[in-house]
Amino acid sequence: MPNSIRCSKITNIGLQNFSQYLKQLSLSQSMNLCFDGCYNISDEGLLSLGIALKEFSILPKLTLSFSLCGKLSDKGFRNFCANLRRLVFLEKLYLSFAGFNEITDGGLEGFVEILKKLTFLNEFGLSLARCHQITGKGLNSLGSYLQTIPRLQCLNLSFYGCDRISIIEVKNLKDELKRNLTDTQIYLENTY
Numbered sequence: 795m796p797n798s799i800r801c802s803k804i805t806n807i808g809l810q811n812f813s814q815y816l817k818q819l820s821l822s823q824s825m826n827l828c829f830d831g832c833y834n835i836s837d838e839g840l841l842s843l844g845i846a847l848k849e850f851s852i853l854p855k856l857t858l859s860f861s862l863c864g865k866l867s868d869k870g871f872r873n874f875c876a877n878l879r880r881l882v883f884l885e886k887l888y889l890s891f892a893g894f895n896e897i898t899d900g901g902l903e904g905f906v907e908i909l910k911k912l913t914f915l916n917e918f919g920l921s922l923a924r925c926h927q928i929t930g931k932g933l934n935s936l937g938s939y940l941q942t943i944p945r946l947q948c949l950n951l952s953f954y955g956c957d958r959i960s961i962i963e964v965k966n967l968k969d970e971l972k973r974n975l976t977d978t979q980i981y982l983e984n985t986y
Contacts, residue, residue, distance in 0.1 A: 806839035813846035824855035837870025844877030899932035
């Protein structure tokens, strides 16, 4: 099986079946999964994938995209992310929850607590583009954590279209991060 999958028509049942299949695999290089536009995936399907992923504790690279999956909630986001804490050897983590309107500052803060367990991260990407519930408070929580990652070399954050985050807040975060990171990329357009 390839280590990459992209499909926009998967439902909860399909994701649950796929998650059961994943548990049988032995992946040690990377995993790339794209579920963009899978409108029929809800918290239940996302949780089943999270439970399956925790079996891959030695996985060094994980890329997941759930952009525009409209049935996912803040609680589902938190429950999914809680399973990532078992992936303690992750060096590269890229996540996209763009257009995920239910993610709140509280959900992002909970995610930050999980990230603290991933001490080997050297590359991190997170897209919360068009997540309209995220504010400067959530951005600051994420920024405070990012400054403490000792190995972080590359950062890619997207808050495009997050109208509750000001350009000044992003500029301040970028300035703070530049002092601690070799390569900082923060994409933010059409905000505030």
